[in-house]
Amino acid sequence: MSLPRTLIRDIGSRVGAEVKVQGWVKTIRDQKKMQFLLLRDHTGVVQATVERSPAKAALNGIISSLTRESAVTVIGTVVANPIVKMGGVEIVIRELTVEAPSDGLIPIDPAGPVEPNPEVRLNWRFLDLRRPETALIFQVQTALEHAMREYWIREGFVEIHSPKLMGSPSEGGAEVFALEYFGRTSYLAQSPQFYKQMAMAGGFDRVFEIGPVFRADPSFTARHATEFTGIDMEMSWVDSHEDVMAFEEQWLRYALERTQAQWGDAIHEVFGVDVRVPAVPFPRVSMDEALEIVARKGHVFPPERRGDLDPTGERLLGEYAMERYGHEFVFVTDYPVDVRPFYHMRHPDAPKVTKSFDLLWKGVEVTTGAQREHRYHVLVAQAKEKGLSLEPIQFYLDFFKYGCPPHGGFGAGLSRMLMVVLNQPNIREVTFLFRGPTRLHP
């Protein structure tokens, strides 16, 4: 039976034992009498050494011709040695196998002193991912998503996977990608909106979906992508959008509590930011109030904007939430009908105002939600008012003809949340492989 692999983070507890370590060669210091290697796996870095001697000539030769970033298997004895600055422990190598050598000239150096330009990093993303700081992003993402799912499942939600190929464009707003489909045109889903509502009409009560969504918008900002992972949920028998917000804040509090517990220290060390578990309830301001607050902070809106915040306004409102409530989050509620889609329910006593909300986190829009209009005739009237042609969305309107419960939900962006929680300036770096208007490779 072959020696099982030891992860580098566990080396310290294996002093005196022979271990097998597998990873990449981070540094080679090939000296006259001693050879030093730094080996890295996804859990840490350890020093491995060999003395130069005639008895070890073969091994010495292998190490002399090693290249940095080669993938290797090392077998050796763990030795406690106070001279070693890194943990006081090293591996005395008995055997080294080069599983796959690395070309000497690496396009980017994962162990290098300076970070290459964003373009180079994206071109060679797999090398960039070898950097522990980059890898941490996706460990955090895993924890965050896991906690979200855990909370949903505990609350009786059903996970769905809706199709991304659509026979007709989903409701207006963002642009859609069209593609050839056996002689017809199909469209890539901009969101699972219609289908998660279908699940409500189907009696699922509560559903969530984490999956890809596509937006054909030529957006050139630090927080837009043409394909991203959407986080969506929908719940039945709500009285208003307030029920949805109340759910979301509990759900987020739980997800951040779990993420903070598991990765808070690492995030602090690598990104210099503390994951704060938010107090519940989050502050709420209506759009009318939001506009006043932002105006008091001296931000003048261009005249063509009617009742919506621009990114600067969102940032200022985020500042306000922190100053006034010491809170990173703030719900903005009651958006005017003009800036919301036809399926958002309207206030019975204020028909120009929707029962909707956005959630801002550190001044960045991370969620849009609402109570949906579930009454067929009202929904049809609202679609007509928005100038939509009913025929392409008739399949959707049909959901509401046979007893659809009152319901609401929200959609969030996974990478956007990751960007905010890690204080990263750009969505590209927190996306496994970014897709934008000019980025289709790798």
Next chain:
RNA sequence: GGGGGCGUGGUGUAGCCUGGUUAACACACCUGCCUGUCACGCAGGAGAUCGCGGGUUCAACUCCCGUCGCUCCCGCCA
């Protein structure tokens, strides 16, 4: 889509404004040396038709125009 900035060895930058030597520096790479390194050190070496095309000029990395790519801000949104 609108506006600004930037493209120089494998990587990160300097040089450009105020055209004129072998285009410089750091890291990486190659060779040699080095009694335990730990950002190892020392000596030497290779590696760039300065994004691409055109123009001005005796002369263009440098100035002008175009083009492509990247990037930032605005718009759109998650």
